[in-house]
Amino acid sequence: MSALPEKFAGAAAANDQDPQETREWLDALSAVIESEGRDRGHFLLEQLLEHARQNSIDMPFSATTGYVNTIEPQEEERCPGNLEIEERLRAYMRWNAMAMVVRANRHNPADGGDLGGHISSFASLATMLGAGFNHFWHAATPEHGGDLLYIQGHSAPGIYARAYLEGRITEEQLLNFRQEVDGQGLSSYPHPKLMPEFWQFPTVSMGLGPLMAIYQARFLKYLHARGIADTSKRKVWVFLGDGEMDEPESLGAIGLAAREKLDNLIFVVNCNLQRLDGPVRGNGKIVQELEGEFRGAGWNVIKLLWGGYWDPLLARDKEGILKKVMMDTLDGDYQAMKANDGAFVRKNFFGRHPKLLEMVSKMSDEDIWRLQRGGHDPQKVFAAYHRAVNTTGQPTVLLIKTVKGYGMGKIGEGKNTAHQTKKMAEDDIRAMRDRFNIPIPDDKLADVPFYKPSDDMPEMKYLHERRKALGGYLPARRPKAEEQLTVPPLETFKAVLEPTAEGREISTTQAYVRFLTQLLRDKEVGPRAVPILVDEARTFGMEGLFRQIGIYNPAGQLYTPVDKDQVMYYKEDKGGQILQEGINEAGGMASWIAAATSYATNNRIMVPFFVYYSMFGFQRIGDLAWAAGDMQARGFLLGGTSGRTTLNGEGLQHEDGHSHILAGTIPNCVSYDPTFAHEVGVILHHGLKRMVEKQDNVFYYITLLNENYPMPGLKAGTEEQIIKGMYLLEEAPAEAKVTVNLLGSGTILRESMEAKKLLEADWGVGANVWSCPSFNELARDGQDAERFNLLHPTETPRVAYVTEQLGAHAGPVVASTDYMKNYAEQIRAFIPKGRSYKVLGTDGFGRSDFRFKLREHFEVNRHYVVVAALKALADEGVLPARTVADAIAKYGIKADKINPLYA
Secondary structure (H helix, E strand, C coil): CCCCCCCCCCHHHHCCCCHHHHHHHHHHHHHHHHHHCHHHHHHHHHHHHHHHHHCCCCCCCCCCCCCCCCCCHHHCCCCCCCHHHHHHHHHHHHHHHHHHHHHHCCCCCCCCCCCCCCCHHHHHHHHHHHHHHHHHCCCCCCCCCCCEEECCHHHHHHHHHHHHHHCCCCHHHHHCECCCCCCCCECCCCCCCCCCCCCCCCCCCCCHHHHHHHHHHHHHHHHHHCCCCCCCCCCEEEEEECHHHHCHHHHCCHHHHHHCCCCCEEEEEEECCECCCCECCCCCCHHHHHHHHHHHHCCEEEEECECHHHHHHHHHCCCCHHHHHHHHCCHHHHHHHHCCCHHHHHHHCHHHCHHHHHHCCCCCHHHHHCCCEHHHCHHHHHHHHHHHHCCCCCCEEEEEECCCCCCCHHHCCCCCCHHHCCCCCHHHHHHHHHHHCCCCCHHHHCCCCCCCCCCCCHHHHHHHHHHHHCCCCCCCCCCCCCCCCCCCCHHHHHHHHCCCCCCCCECHHHHHHHHHHHHHCCCCCHHHEEEEECCCCCCCCCCHHHHHHCEECCCCCCCCCCCCCCCCCCCEECCCCEEECCCCHHHHHHHHHHHHCHHHHCCCCCEEEEEEEHHHCHHHHHHHHHHHHHCCCCCEEEEECCCCCCCCCCCHHHCCCCHHHHHCCCCCEEEECCCCHHHHHHHHHHHHHHHHHCCCCCEEEEECCCCCECCCCCCCCCHHHHHHCCEEEECCCCCCCCEEEEEECCCHHHHHHHHHHHHHHHHCCEEEEEECCCHHHHHHHHHHHHHHHHHCCCCCCCCCHHHHHHHCCCCCEEEECCCCHHHHHCCHHHCCCCCCEEEECCCCCCCCCCHHHHHHHCCCCHHHHHHHHHHHHHHCCCCCHHHHHHHHHHCCCCCCCCCCCCC
């Protein structure tokens, strides 16, 4: 146990030159509080502090308050519910959650092992979740858009246990917990992809929930400010573990929440003082630490640490001895208190001061053991929630102290092993049954049966009445929006589909901006577009949108912008359409997710366009991108300045050669690397049709270039081929006797086009040039064909699209991209049999130089494309190897230079 100072008179008291004067000041303040209330006392203290500052007195700073409940007993709003019935319902849910996990882990097939699962998290959260479900959380109705719940991932069994009592989940499903392959199971954690009408949000990986929730709450305010949806009554509730708060993302955006006064946001941090392996802060106090962080950021902080049985003791603590012991006791010691018994608490907690021992001298060890933590007192939880939902002008965090594994007994309660406990012996199961009075006889106990009262029991009637009063059952998710929007026809975007005028050059980034600008003019879909920027609008030529549609700011623009006299000045507006997130890719992605899932959370289809440096995209927000896939997000991610050789002058950490490989790992992410403006237009339009009109659960990743060049315009009839990922851009001369096929995407396709000229002029070799906007989509198509053929051996084999396209054009194949070789390597299996296939790519670290030098360095320029084509012809015996050597000499290629992968 931690040592306690022998004397409670601290250093300040020891240095007091006039104790009597000090006592008089304290008595005066106590008198004001008693006669005029705490608010008056607070006001006087504020006045004294300000006066001290004006007189240059150095003021001590503390962002924390005492280690006691924020809400005094006399200030608590009384719970109107039947607490006795609610306690019984919690008991049934605790039991069924435990039974679900224990029974799942009795299945042990020879090749399988345990399925895992968690009992202890819901055990500590049950009272807090029960209060929300019974009294606070509204389902979506015409009158109320519905509250949004970010459920602590490890507590999923408890949510299923409630849904089972409500009749929303069957016993068969409970028996198939974590057994999802055959379609009857329940997902391990909250996964909207796997349970699309149940879970609202994925909250594992840990840390993503709080980040996404903050931007979700802000997005509700955004929708309301723009008149798209009435979100004024809605709250975003976020359940977190105190250990989870160590994730940088958990605290990463709390400043935004306070700055934008998100009073629709409530964090509930389950402070059971334990993480997976042991205490969160064994040598400290996690509650105090979090209080300081949130209060410092501007949040309303409500601490609920002690249950009602402590109130009489605290009322008698006139000298503050008990409060000081509460403050001085470390979290590691508090954990030990709840891992033992009342006698242990008497000796090691109250035994820290003789007056405390005297205070509890008439209490039995059982009485002391009943001194529960605040998170297990339903009345106090209700009061804390009531205070939170009635707070205006600030987000609220509730720091609620609980016991991990509450009710699990000696096997788990307060133990370091609690998180991993998923099996229980019969004696432990019996002890839990007895503790919570579950009506299951001894002869059935070994089977660990689920318990569900009959529908006419008071508990069941109460359960359904409470949810009926709140509009329906939660969690619940809307798989599709009820509204229908019509995307303007492709011809609307002719500005990006037509060839550029002679002598005119643009980039694909400019093409995107032109497309978006045109879309914003559409009366139906335009207002639903959500441009999201991370302080790079000027990089991508989007600053013209500032004045056109404005930047959302709940306060409007209270200052005069320095560029007010310019046409494209920086305009912030309460009804602004742009979300400007600052230098913050994770925040931008969280905003994008909120907009991309608005069809489900708000019954409003929104179309987010999040543009960023491609290098800072997927590798930085990869975990969030996976969460977006889980949430069935719909929208556009746009990786600007893409590729490893286009961003000349920036260098290693700015140049992307792998984002498409990362994008390809997410099943519902459709990715493209277009070269020309018309490809950008066709892809964006197709994406709108899929996501807005068809409401397909996909999202698009499109890479864009800042390199200017002439645009050839759309060739009629190639639209579908562009979407499939490949079309013939330039044909070999009809008279060519020897031909090759040059495939390319992004900026390097233009090197293939130049290589075609060199092959024909210098070597007499004809070349077909293929634009391949998506090697990822080509690979998926080929793999799908292979799978079909494997599983349908007697049916007509399917032909991969790549195979079909190249089949009518003789000659070896060379693919060149501004990405790692793996990107184009994906289609090797689908190259027609007998053809040589060479791949050029930009493996290695990026660096700063001119574009032509970077392409030479990475061996993807036109000369290397020519050499690869000649080598492929030589490998097929069409040309002598000497020709390849001649080409290497002619173009001055340094054959012995270091491999760029290692350079």
